[in-house]
Amino acid sequence: MTEPVLETRNLRKAFGALTATDDVSLTLRAGEIHALIGPNGAGKSTLIAQVSGALAPDAGSVLLEGRDVTARDTAARARAGLARTFQISQLAMEDTVLQNALLGALGQSGRPWRFLRPALADRSLRDRAEAALERADLADFAATRTADLSHGQRRQLEIAVALTLQPKAFLMDEPMAGLGMEGSAALTRLLDSLRAEAPILLVEHDMDAVFALADRISVLVYGRIIATGTVDEIRADAAVRDAYLGETA
Numbered sequence: 001m002t003e004p005v006l007e008t009r010n011l012r013k014a015f016g017a018l019t020a021t022d023d024v025s026l027t028l029r030a031g032e033i034h035a036l037i038g039p040n041g042a043g044k045s046t047l048i049a050q051v052s053g054a055l056a057p058d059a060g061s062v063l064l065e066g067r068d069v070t071a072r073d074t075a076a077r078a079r080a081g082l083a084r085t086f087q088i089s090q091l092a093m094e095d096t097v098l099q100n101a102l103l104g105a106l107g108q109s110g111r112p113w114r115f116l117r118p119a120l121a122d123r124s125l126r127d128r129a130e131a132a133l134e135r136a137d138l139a140d141f142a143a144t145r146t147a148d149l150s151h152g153q154r155r156q157l158e159i160a161v162a163l164t165l166q167p168k169a170f171l172m173d174e175p176m177a178g179l180g181m182e183g184s185a186a187l188t189r190l191l192d193s194l195r196a197e198a199p200i201l202l203v204e205h206d207m208d209a210v211f212a213l214a215d216r217i218s219v220l221v222y223g224r225i226i227a228t229g230t231v232d233e234i235r236a237d238a239a240v241r242d243a244y245l246g247e248t249a
């Protein structure tokens with residue numbers, strides 16, 4: 001089997017007496033959506049924070065394309081191709097959709113942000129930002145003020161901003177949260193097609209979305225992975241049903 005795009009090995013993080021992630025090893029392979037599910041407080045956000053570099057593990061490592069990035073900070077991991085979308089929006093609400101996408105492209109080019117105005121005239125940056133908007137189904141909204149987008153469109157814009165980094169892997173923490181049926185359906189379609197460009201490690205409570213999208217699911221309970229498998233395998237797993245899925249499966 002080819003090398004995973006992203007891998008965690010034996011990640012451990014404790015907060016005082018509480019072990020929030022306990023010896024977590026998982027892989028993200030090219031072309032897949034790997035969903036991470038589990039009850040509230042299971043350690044999902046703590047795990048994502050260690051993968052992104054926001055939180056240093058007590059033990060274990062994170063590998064991107066086989067390279068150990070555990071010592072690198074979030075900015076260095078982002079430059080290396082790890083794209084994260086956030087639970088709390090990082091978008092500049094008064095700027096247009098295109099300006100937000102340009103900020104992403106500009107961030108990757110390493111130029112200082114105060115050069116946004118010249119950047120609007122920079123053909124290569126503009127092309128990259130416009131291509132990302134097109135990819136996220138937002139080409140028609142380039143000139144729209146970001147605050148005027150629907151909730152779901154803002155999520156699409158966050159993904160467009162991440163796409164300007166030309167990522168090797170996505171980390172997504174509850175992208176469906178707060179979306180209505182229409183927004184969830186649009187985002188599900190987008191994620192479904194994105195996996196071909198870069199695999200997605202997806203933390204998500206919306207089980208309809210997880211079951212529709214995931215190639216593999218890992219179930220985290222009290223900081224430990226109790227099962228990893230396909231949708232069918234996870235739905236049929238007695239321990240998972242007891243610990244988490246209950247009647248929803």
Ligand SMILES: Nc1ncnc2c1ncn2[C@@H]1O[C@H](COP(=O)(O)OP(=O)(O)OP(=O)(O)O)[C@@H](O)[C@H]1O
Nearest residue numbers: 015018019020038039040041042043044045046047
């Ligand atoms: N900075 C911190 N200091 C102390 N305890 C923390 C800290 N961050 C998280 N925890 C604890 O670690 C455990 C795991 O939390 P985490 O937020 O990772 O879970 P989660 O699976 O993401 O939950 P949710 O689904 O509610 O987002 C929880 O018991 C939480 O209270």
